[in-house]
Amino acid sequence: MTGRQRRYPLPLIVGLCLTFDSLRGGAAPPIEDPDWPCQQRLVPELSAGTYWTGAPIPDGVDWRADPRVADLVQATVPRDVSAEAGTAKIQAFAKTLDEGEKAKTLALAFSGILDETNRTRDQFIARLKELTRRQRDIAAQVAKVADEINAIPADATGEAASRRTDAVDRQAFLTRAFDETRRTMRYACEAPTELEARLGAYARALQPAP
Amino acid sequence: MPVRTLCSRVALLAAPLYAACLALALPAHAERILVSNEKDNTIAVLDGKTLSMIKIVPVGARPRGIVLSKDGKALYICTSDADHIEVLDLDSLTVTRTLPSGPDPELFTLSPDGKLLYVANENDNMVSVLDIAEGRILSEIPVGLEPEGMGVSPDGKILVNTSETTNMAHFIDTATHKVIANVLVDSRPRFAEFTNDGKQVWVSSEIGGNVAVIDAAAHTIIKKIHFAIPGVTTETIQAVGIALSRDGKLAFVALGPANRVAVIDRQTLEVKKYLLVGQRVWHLAFSPDEQRLYTTNGVSNDISVIDTADLKVTKSVPVGAEPWGVAVAP
Numbered sequence: 001m002t003g004r005q006r007r008y009p010l011p012l013i014v015g016l017c018l019t020f021d022s023l024r025g026g027a028a029p030p031i032e033d034p035d036w037p038c039q040q041r042l043v044p045e046l047s048a049g050t051y052w053t054g055a056p057i058p059d060g061v062d063w064r065a066d067p068r069v070a071d072l073v074q075a076t077v078p079r080d081v082s083a084e085a086g087t088a089k090i091q092a093f094a095k096t097l098d099e100g101e102k103a104k105t106l107a108l109a110f111s112g113i114l115d116e117t118n119r120t121r122d123q124f125i126a127r128l129k130e131l132t133r134r135q136r137d138i139a140a141q142v143a144k145v146a147d148e149i150n151a152i153p154a155d156a157t158g159e160a161a162s163r164r165t166d167a168v169d170r171q172a173f174l175t176r177a178f179d180e181t182r183r184t185m186r187y188a189c190e191a192p193t194e195l196e197a198r199l200g201a202y203a204r205a206l207q208p209a210p
Numbered sequence: 211m212p213v214r215t216l217c218s219r220v221a222l223l224a225a226p227l228y229a230a231c232l233a234l235a236l237p238a239h240a241e242r243i244l245v246s247n248e249k250d251n252t253i254a255v256l257d258g259k260t261l262s263m264i265k266i267v268p269v270g271a272r273p274r275g276i277v278l279s280k281d282g283k284a285l286y287i288c289t290s291d292a293d294h295i296e297v298l299d300l301d302s303l304t305v306t307r308t309l310p311s312g313p314d315p316e317l318f319t320l321s322p323d324g325k326l327l328y329v330a331n332e333n334d335n336m337v338s339v340l341d342i343a344e345g346r347i348l349s350e351i352p353v354g355l356e357p358e359g360m361g362v363s364p365d366g367k368i369l370v371n372t373s374e375t376t377n378m379a380h381f382i383d384t385a386t387h388k389v390i391a392n393v394l395v396d397s398r399p400r401f402a403e404f405t406n407d408g409k410q411v412w413v414s415s416e417i418g419g420n421v422a423v424i425d426a427a428a429h430t431i432i433k434k435i436h437f438a439i440p441g442v443t444t445e446t447i448q449a450v451g452i453a454l455s456r457d458g459k460l461a462f463v464a465l466g467p468a469n470r471v472a473v474i475d476r477q478t479l480e481v482k483k484y485l486l487v488g489q490r491v492w493h494l495a496f497s498p499d500e501q502r503l504y505t506t507n508g509v510s511n512d513i514s515v516i517d518t519a520d521l522k523v524t525k526s527v528p529v530g531a532e533p534w535g536v537a538v539a540p
Contacts, residue, residue: 041398041417041448043467049441050469053486196467197509200489 035129038189042125046118051200052110054207055103063112068093069105073112076202079120083201090205106206113206117199124191131185138178145171241497242300242539243504244285245513246273247530253287253298254529258497258538261515261527265303269296275317276535279342280324285537286342288315288329295327295340300539309345312338317401319360319369321384328369328384330357337371339387351387353380361402361411363426370411372399379413379422381429391429395422401493403452405476414449414463421449421463423479433479435463435472442468451493455500460518462503464491471505471514473521485523487514495536506533 036042048057063069072093076086090109097105145167152164241258251271255264270289273296277286285298288311295315297307311318312331315338319328326348327340337351337360354373361370362384369382372395379402381391396418403412404426411424421435437447448466454476455461461474467490473483488507491514495504503516507526513533515525 040467041445043443043446045443047441047443047446049439050446050467052441193509196489197511200469200510 033129035132036125037128037132037135037185038192040193044125046114046121046196046199048111048114051114051203052107052207054110055107057107057111058104061108063108063115066105066108068096069109069112072109073116077113077116077120079195081198083198086198087201087205090202094206110203110206113199113202117195121192121195124188124195128185128188128192131181131188135178135181135185138174138181142171142174142178145174240540243495243513244276244278244298244300244537244539245506245529245533246276246287246535247532248272248274248508248534249531251289252530253285254533255303256513256527256529258502261525263529266530267298267303267305269298269305270294270308274534275315276537277318277320277327278537278539280320282539285539286318286320286327288318288535290314290316290332295329307345309340309342310338310347311340312336312347312350316358317360319362321362322364322366328360328362328371330360330371332356332358332374335373337369337382349387351382351389353382353389354378354392359400359402359413361404363404364406364408368408368426370402370404370413372402372413374398374400377415379411379424381426393422393424393429393431395424395431396420396434400450401452403454405454406456406458412452412454412461414452416448416450416466419444419447419449419465421452421461421474435474435479435481437463437465437468437470437472437481437484439465439468439470439484442470450491451505453494453496453503455496455518457500462494462516464494464505466490466492467509469507471503471516483521485516485521487516487523488512488526492534493536495538497538498540504536504538506536508532508534 033042075089148167152160156164243256243258245254247254251269253267253269257264269287270292272291273287273289275288283300285300287296287298289296293313295309295311296305299306311329312334314331314333315329316332317330325342327342329338329340331338335355337353337357338347339349341348353371354376356374357371358374359372367384369384371380377395377397379393379395380389383390395413396415398415398417399413400416401414409426411426413422423432425432447468449463450466451464453462458476461476463472465472469486469489470484471487471491472481475482487505489509492506492508501518503518505514511531512526512528514523517524
């Protein structure tokens with residue numbers, strides 16, 4: 001071999017691996033679900049008991065069967081509805097109810113909002129886990145490309161030099177993809193929490209204050 | 211002129227007059243509630259009587275653990291992402307000093323004489339011993355991975371630090387700075403608190419979802435207190451902050467996304483009651499008379515007020531984005 005062989009990708013690989021670990025929020029070790037990237041422990045499903053102390057939620061009653069409730073759920077659960085706007089809709093809805101049916105109907109409405117919030121939240125969680133898998137895949141690809149680069153001397157010429165240049169370009173592309181996913185993940189981790197916060201606001205609007 | 215400023219000037223004439231002046235000048239409920247807002251990078255200062263906001267003070271990035279100085283004049287703040295400790299002067303309500311720490315300070319505890327801060331630096335597996343007056347780190351104590359919870363015995367001789375990843379409570383001799391015992395607890399221990407008599411240490415485990423009551427002399431677990439709430443899944447129950455009443459009768463444990471505070475009978479070590487508070491309850495602090503307990507709720511962005519005699523939640527008050535730590539200044 002002539003000249004120095006440049007083995008520069010190793011720090012990059014180490015950096016990416018460290019960065020990948022740091023995606024877990026710098027605090028949470030992969031104790032349970034290895035695909036869950038956020039700092040807080042994954043709560044797979046939001047449960048009624050966490051939020052609800054109002055009238056008992058009717059057992060075995062489908063909230064979709066009451067069109068008024070179904071409409072309220074549809075009006076409040078989409079992601080782009082703010083907690084304030086949804087709460088106002090709930091308050092307006094509550095005013096339309098007779099005292100005799102109010103507690104039971106509001107409990108039914110909560111069960112519908114909970115179901116649909118969980119459904120939306122499931123999609124976010126699936127997306128986050130997919131992002132984790134994607135990062136893991138990118139990290140593996142970077143390692144593979146690094147091996148390719150290391151196998152070709154930095155001062156290679158001809159076809160070898162061309163392959164090396166191609167590998168360096170691919171590595172730069174993969175690194176950018178990794179960084180972009182990392183940034184996306186940071187914000188994506190907030191989405192389930194935002195849904196939880198809104199569900200809490202709705203639960204408070206649907207039941208009397210403690 | 212603010213009452214505290216006036217009293218500070220009176221105290222220039224005779225130091226003991228400060229407390230007396232405050233006692234005379236301020237109504238019985240004059241405590242101030244101090245809350246660190248992790249996302250807003252602020253400390254919210256609320257009037258304990260009216261629960262109205264007095265001031266929102268900007269501080270360094272990601273404030274989490276906060277602790278009051280022994281004289282009640284300053285608040286020490288772990289600004290985790292700024293990698294240091296800030297000192298909030300409670301008279302002027304401005305940050306007046308910055309103290310060093312290791313990287314990512316999260317929680318700390320004050321020595322009983324008020325001179326030292328023991329700081330858990332989550333990112334370097336060290337506990338820093340910080341001399342407050344001198345503003346310098348005296349020593350770094352190597353502990354387990356991702357140190358977090360910090361408690362000091364009432365006599366100041368033993369420090370307990372929990373490490374999130376190693377799942378241990380490390381007992382450290384504060385004279386030698388050596389680890390003298392390790393107690394294995396459940397997954398992701400977050401908080402440690404000594405009882406007033408120094409005989410027990412309570413350690414919460416977030417993933418384990420329980421609290422280990424440890425015999426502080428024998429370094430053995432007396433009991434693990436488990437929590438079960440009807441209609442709430444077990445993975446939602448994540449034990450974090452602990453508050454132990456001075457009279458030795460009650461303990462309160464924040465249960466994170468279960469949105470509950472558990473009330474525990476200290477004699478039987480059984481759960482008496484669960485109180486529904488705001489969402490993702492992190493930490494707890496008593497009012498000086500212990501008639502009220504304040505909780506920070508990180509998702510609903512508010513604090514809840516618990517009446518400790520009736521064991522009821524009486525009010526919730528918005529404080530800012532992602533409230534985390536809480537302290538009460540008399």
